[in-house]
Amino acid sequence: xxxxxxxxxxxxxxxxxxxxxxxxxxxxxxxxxxxxxxxxxxxxxxxxxxxxxxxxxxxxxxxxxxxxxxxxxxxxxxxxxxxxxxxxxxxxxxxxxxxxxxxxxxxxxxxxxxxxxxxxxxxxxxxxxxxxxxxxxxxxxxxxxxxxxxxxxxxxxxxxxxxxxxxxxxxxxxxxxxxxxxxxxxxxxxxxxxxxxxxxxxxxxxxxxxxxxxxxxxxxxxxxxxxxxxxxxxxxxxxxxxxxxxxxxxxxxxxxxxxxxxxxxxxxxxxxxxxxxxxxxxxxxxxxxxxxxxxxxxxxxxxxxxxxxxxxxxxxxxxxxxxxxxxxxx
Amino acid sequence: xxxxxxxxxxxxxxxxxxxxxxxxxxxxxxxxxxxxxxxxxxxxxxxxxxxxxxxxxxxxxxxxxxxxxxxxxxxxxxxxxxxxxxxxxxxxxxxxxxxxxxxxxxxxxxxxxxxxxxxxxxxxxxxxxxxxxxxxxxxxxxxxxxxxxxxxxxxxxxxxxxxxxxxxxxxxxxxxxxxxxxxxxxxxxxxxxxxxxxxxxxxxxxxxxxxxxxxxxxxxxxxxxxxxxxxxxxxxxxxxxxxxxxxxxxxxxxxxxxxxxxxxxxxxxxxxxxxxxxxxxxxxxxxxxxxxxxxxxxxxxxxxxxxxxxxxxxxxxxxxxxxxxxxxxxxxxxxxxxxxxxxxxxxxxxxxxxxx
Numbered sequence: 001x002x003x004x005x006x007x008x009x010x011x012x013x014x015x016x017x018x019x020x021x022x023x024x025x026x027x028x029x030x031x032x033x034x035x036x037x038x039x040x041x042x043x044x045x046x047x048x049x050x051x052x053x054x055x056x057x058x059x060x061x062x063x064x065x066x067x068x069x070x071x072x073x074x075x076x077x078x079x080x081x082x083x084x085x086x087x088x089x090x091x092x093x094x095x096x097x098x099x100x101x102x103x104x105x106x107x108x109x110x111x112x113x114x115x116x117x118x119x120x121x122x123x124x125x126x127x128x129x130x131x132x133x134x135x136x137x138x139x140x141x142x143x144x145x146x147x148x149x150x151x152x153x154x155x156x157x158x159x160x161x162x163x164x165x166x167x168x169x170x171x172x173x174x175x176x177x178x179x180x181x182x183x184x185x186x187x188x189x190x191x192x193x194x195x196x197x198x199x200x201x202x203x204x205x206x207x208x209x210x211x212x213x214x215x216x217x218x219x220x221x222x223x224x225x226x227x228x229x230x231x232x233x234x235x236x237x238x239x240x241x242x243x244x245x246x247x248x249x250x251x252x253x254x255x256x257x258x259x260x261x262x263x264x265x266x267x268x269x270x271x272x273x274x275x276x277x278x279x280x281x282x283x284x285x286x287x288x289x290x291x292x293x294x295x296x297x298x299x300x301x302x303x304x305x306x307x308x309x310x311x312x313x314x315x316x317x318x319x320x321x322x323x324x325x326x327x328x329x330x
Numbered sequence: 331x332x333x334x335x336x337x338x339x340x341x342x343x344x345x346x347x348x349x350x351x352x353x354x355x356x357x358x359x360x361x362x363x364x365x366x367x368x369x370x371x372x373x374x375x376x377x378x379x380x381x382x383x384x385x386x387x388x389x390x391x392x393x394x395x396x397x398x399x400x401x402x403x404x405x406x407x408x409x410x411x412x413x414x415x416x417x418x419x420x421x422x423x424x425x426x427x428x429x430x431x432x433x434x435x436x437x438x439x440x441x442x443x444x445x446x447x448x449x450x451x452x453x454x455x456x457x458x459x460x461x462x463x464x465x466x467x468x469x470x471x472x473x474x475x476x477x478x479x480x481x482x483x484x485x486x487x488x489x490x491x492x493x494x495x496x497x498x499x500x501x502x503x504x505x506x507x508x509x510x511x512x513x514x515x516x517x518x519x520x521x522x523x524x525x526x527x528x529x530x531x532x533x534x535x536x537x538x539x540x541x542x543x544x545x546x547x548x549x550x551x552x553x554x555x556x557x558x559x560x561x562x563x564x565x566x567x568x569x570x571x572x573x574x575x576x577x578x579x580x581x582x583x584x585x586x587x588x589x590x591x592x593x594x595x596x597x598x599x600x601x602x603x604x605x606x607x608x609x610x611x612x613x614x615x616x617x618x619x620x621x622x623x624x625x626x627x628x629x630x631x632x633x634x635x636x637x638x639x640x641x642x643x644x645x646x647x648x649x650x651x652x653x654x655x656x657x658x659x660x661x662x663x664x665x666x667x668x669x670x671x672x673x674x675x676x677x678x679x680x681x682x683x684x685x686x
């Protein structure tokens with residue numbers, strides 16, 4: 001994140017990321033394995049970041065924790081399934097451009113529908129319960145239950161295979177390193193989203209208002225800005241990104257079940273707690289940390305891998321109880 | 331007598347009183363009223379879930395904290411007896427050891443989680459408990475040499491509780507008095523005692539402090555109550571009762587596995603039961619759990635009929651598909667959070683109060 005005047009970029013969490021990488025290299029020993037794992041970790045981390053960024057911003061801005069955020073992920077993934085099926089000819093063709101012509105609509109459809117759904121969700125489900133945490137948790141959980149059942153109604157309860165188009169499969173072989181193509185694409189998309197978000201937040205008026213709103217909502221309102229409208233925008237954008245993340249994650253796993261959303265929910269909570277609730281930079285650092293650690297530990301000590309996220313969260317919170325980048329609320 | 335049993339917390343609505351009496355009578359006489367294996371299964375499940383939901387109500391309704399780890403404690407209880415009974419010599423000693431170990435583990439875990447995350451906002455606690463519970467569920471399915479993994483553990487119970495055992499040679503009023511009969515009354519009796527104990531807790535001075543914290547945190551703190559201490563205690567107490575409910579359920583099923591205890595779907599069920607029945611009323615647990623468990627077992631048949639009748643109409647048959655019954659409960663849940671935050675019990679009490 002670009003340091004704001006009078007505020008210095010906190011290097012410690014980034015140094016921690018680097019330290020984790022170096023330590024993993026020392027433990028793994030083989031550089032080629034390390035590169036493969038690191039790319040996988042970055043891809044996973046960036047995908048989680050895409051999905052979780054909206055969640056943390058919505059919380060920072062309006063103090064709303066949406067326990068149904070996973071729903072947008074699930075919707076995105078299911079739309080990717082349907083769209084790729086619709087464009088199966090293009091998706092099956094052996095040319096990168098044709099494949100792109102199938103994947104792009106899938107991603108766009110996922111974003112569009114998830115965004116629209118987010119708008120609806122904010123209006124109908126969340127708006128009546130602003131400022132009431134208990135009800136928010138209950139109502140969004142209830143929304144998730146209903147939505148999961150509706151997905152069953154429209155797509156059926158079975159696991160949906162989601163085959164990646166031909167040119168996104170396979171790996172680049174460089175020397176003795178194997179780097180999956182799709183992971184590179186995921187990293188690229190993730191970085192583009194992150195860069196775009198940073199530009200929006202740090203270089204535009206809207207971004208300024210969002211950052212100001214996270215720190216002090218009343219003051220922004222007192223200046224005459226309609227924070228509610230801003231919030232709806234952030235909510236819709238966050239939902240759309242979750243949809244995109246869901247589509248990408250579905251293709252990453254090559255299959256989709258209705259539990260994809262709930263499963264990611266836990267991971268996203270860990271990420272945004274590690275990062276510091278409401279902090280977008282923290283969400284980025286936390287997502288990368290979780291992605292990398294999950295992949296390294298999965299290779300080094302598969303038995304511990306499942307607990308690594310929780311352990312990581314506990315360790316980070318012992319170090320910084322408010323998360324990597326605490327949000328200063330006034 | 332009745333007043334002290336109920337801790338002077340009366341139903342305060344004639345319809346509610348009748349409904350509670352009906353549930354009580356139905357459960358107390360279940361082996362006589364509803365002969366057969368499946369109805370008795372349903373009755374035992376209702377008993378266990380009333381207890382489980384009541385202990386959750388202590389947290390959600392009385393203390394105002396949302397925990398997603400309640401099934402974890404439920405599971406710890408189930409796995410405690412299951413592991414003890416499958417490893418040690420089958421007997422009451424093994425049950426005692428398993429229960430004691432499970433209770434200790436639950437208390438330690440709930441204490442740590444409480445201390446760690448109850449200082450801050452309710453949302454933080456909800457997120458942490460969700461993460462811990464999902465981790466625990468994964469752990470249970472991975473440590474297959476201890477927990478039996480996805481298959482769970484099927485175990486033998488002491489002779490008195492075995493289905494083949496006969497207490498009386500002759501059937502009593504046409505009902506075989508055997509191991510199942512004894513187990514059912516063990517489950518029923520223990521649930522009843524613990525439920526009454528919970529009723530006592532929420533109507534004690536301690537319970538009043540919890541409600542004060544729920545209503546106004548700052549004020550309670552300003553009056554000199556350490557809210558972290560009270561919340562953590564409530565959390566431990568809820569976990570303790572949930573663990574015991576897990577023990578009872580495991581003894582009834584003679585099986586413990588991820589699907590009967592740790593599944594997130596059960597956590598959702600508990601939430602539905604407590605909200606639809608009525609948060610912060612205790613009696614809501616009785617009503618909510620009874621309606622939900624009965625619906626879970628018998629509503630599907632009704633929906634099958636509706637779905638069949640709507641054949642040919644697009645989408646609608648799918649909406650009424652027997653597997654979609656949770657959809658309708660979900661809708662009911664959302665509506666009750668908005669419009670009837672005190673659930674069925676709250677509505678009934680409000681109506682009774684209006685009449686007066």
